[in-house]
Amino acid sequence: MSDLAERCDMAAMQEHETVLLHPAVDALVTDCAGFYVDGTFGRGGHSRLILEQLDENGRLLAIDKDPGAIKIGQELSASDARFCIRHGAFSDADQWVAPGQAAGILLDLGVSSPQLDEAQRGFSFTHDGPLDMRMNPEAGESAAQWLGSASEKEIADVIFQYGEERFSRRIAKAIVMQREDQPITRTLQLAEIVKQANPAWEKHKHPATRAFQAIRIHINQELLSLQELLSKSLQLLKPGGRLVVISFHSLEDRMVKQFIQKQSRGDEFPRDLPVPESALNPRLKKIGKAVKPDAQEIARNPRARSAVMRVAERMA
The missing domain is CATH 3.40.50.150 (Vaccinia Virus protein VP39)
Structure with a gap:
């Protein structure tokens, strides 16, 4: 180090x-x-x-x-x-x-x-970094890898079940459409996709909060x-x-x-x-x-x- x-x-x-x-x-x-x-x-x-x-x-x-x-x-x-x-x-x-x-x-x-604030860990939707989200970055599938291969339904289900996000289907559809043009590999890239797909922002809460939380919970089981x-x-x-x-x-x-x-x-x-x-x-x-x-x-x-x-x- x-x-x-x-x-x-x-x-x-x-x-x-x-x-x-x-x-x-x-x-x-x-x-x-x-x-x-x-x-x-x-x-x-x-x-x-x-x-x-x-x-x-x-x-x-x-x-x-x-x-x-x-x-x-x-x-x-x-x-x-x-x-x-x-x-x-x-x-x-x-x-x-x-x-x-x-x-x-x-x-x-x-x-x-510290995990949230360190951009390289990929947990934060306010600091740009690689889209990782693994508690142990030395093992398992990263968020970027999962989002690159999961079906639209699987992504929607995860965001709905673990993030309790009512616009999960819209967000999942936007993610799949975006990855067809360009791989989603950065945190701010994903945050912007979610933000644009979310039609109703909660007061005092970033529109990507629930989606990021859900993906993190899924990635780390x-x-x-x-x-x-x-x-x-x-x-x-x-x-x-x-x-x-x-x-x-x-x-x-x-x-x-x-x-x-x-x-x-x-x-x-x-x-x-x-x-x-x-x-x-x-x-x-x-x-x-x-x-x-x-x-x-x-x-x-x-x-x-x-x-x-x-x-x-x-x-x-």
Whole structure:
């Protein structure tokens, strides 16, 4: 990495503000000697505060797809023997965590500020860069590659399902028409196509917001990864262990909410079958209500405004 790139990376670390930092760590850490998992290390905000709460016997495993995050995590690991980081998806946490080992699992979903602000990553519709959008740019298909080969229907479905964009068909049609003349390889190129195809702009929101979000979610299989981790969390958490999830998208939050509700009810039986509550076998207990950033945090960090945190505890 060049000196300029290193300075840019350090600047991004300083500018990035971790959302719901203290509420998340306060909800997560119930045993200062426990083993914890930060499934989305990012730039390490949550991890550093977790380590402050742990004693010399506590341990923290962090996971991230982003090579930039891994580099920062390795530096932290070199200075704190209680911490280690793994390069991969949090949905694969069972590769590094034994059943019943985790005292807590934390997920801070979505894309981080450094990823958004670094044009070369291809997440931003306001900074021109290669149309990539991969959390791990070393693996998988980029957004440009996918948009170059996907059918119009597939593109429309992704933008509608993951972006909840009501003009998804118009946008998909415009993308396919444009790629027949010229490959779509730049972020601002795609943003302009979406902008021109969107007939009704939402106030205070860029017209490409929903489409970019949807394509990013699809490229990184974010909802599938979340679904897999939620299911695995039941085996990885020890009794009393906490699951803490911060989401920024209504589909993610709905998935987390419904999972906690279902596991709090326990096994499903026919409605007319008389089953005592003791036989329902609930696996999770909801802890408190959904938490959102307060006005002061949103004023400091406008990107926090859509964050929702939910907490559940593994039952015996």
